[in-house]
Amino acid sequence: MAENKRRRRPQKEEETGWKFWLQTIAMTVAIYAVFFLGFKFVLANDQVSGPSMQPTFEDGDKVIATRHSKISRGDVVILKAPDEPGSFYIKRVIGLPGDTVVSKNNKLYINGKLYKEDFLKAGSKKKEPDTSLYAGKPYSYTYDFTLSMLAKNSPEYKERFSESYLKKVEQTNKVPAGTYFVLGDHRTVSKDSRIIGFIKKKSIVGEVKWRYWPLTRWTIF
Numbered sequence: 001m002a003e004n005k006r007r008r009r010p011q012k013e014e015e016t017g018w019k020f021w022l023q024t025i026a027m028t029v030a031i032y033a034v035f036f037l038g039f040k041f042v043l044a045n046d047q048v049s050g051p052s053m054q055p056t057f058e059d060g061d062k063v064i065a066t067r068h069s070k071i072s073r074g075d076v077v078i079l080k081a082p083d084e085p086g087s088f089y090i091k092r093v094i095g096l097p098g099d100t101v102v103s104k105n106n107k108l109y110i111n112g113k114l115y116k117e118d119f120l121k122a123g124s125k126k127k128e129p130d131t132s133l134y135a136g137k138p139y140s141y142t143y144d145f146t147l148s149m150l151a152k153n154s155p156e157y158k159e160r161f162s163e164s165y166l167k168k169v170e171q172t173n174k175v176p177a178g179t180y181f182v183l184g185d186h187r188t189v190s191k192d193s194r195i196i197g198f199i200k201k202k203s204i205v206g207e208v209k210w211r212y213w214p215l216t217r218w219t220i221f
Contacts, residue, residue: 044206046078052184053090054139055122062213065206076208082196091192095181100173103142123185134188142187145194148173160197
């Protein structure tokens, strides 16, 4: 009987080995599935391209954004570029649906009240080079505008929106329903809502929550 038991052990060990590897493979597949589904429906992994959000974000920064977030003023978002299909922009939400937005003397007024942009303080210390159109101006310099002025005078707006749509914006100076007004933190170079117009809610991919690269600039927002 002892000899028979010794002969059966290798078979049991083999079965145990197969179960271990099957469980390991199943666990690995499950983990990959969770990550895949997570980044498809909950999270978005993106890389910043260009200088439009300096100094908050630099070219090459890698970020994680959460999809389906409630968008608030001041949030940094990833959005589908309305003027470049297949491309994405990173911008900051300034105007919510129904807001009035006015820039005067390098200050923003939302619904008639001064909007404190603490996130621009670092940018105000940086100056544009002599070769720039805004030579000597700080990164945070925001030229004067109102939504009414943009609707009336911007050729890009006239290309992108209908005459009746722009007429309503011109009369109300308000961000249209279901859209947002976004700006880059590096105001003198950013292609934002001053040029590309109002951003539809469905065009916002997600809200930036975490910069994970480079490690020296690791930040949660």
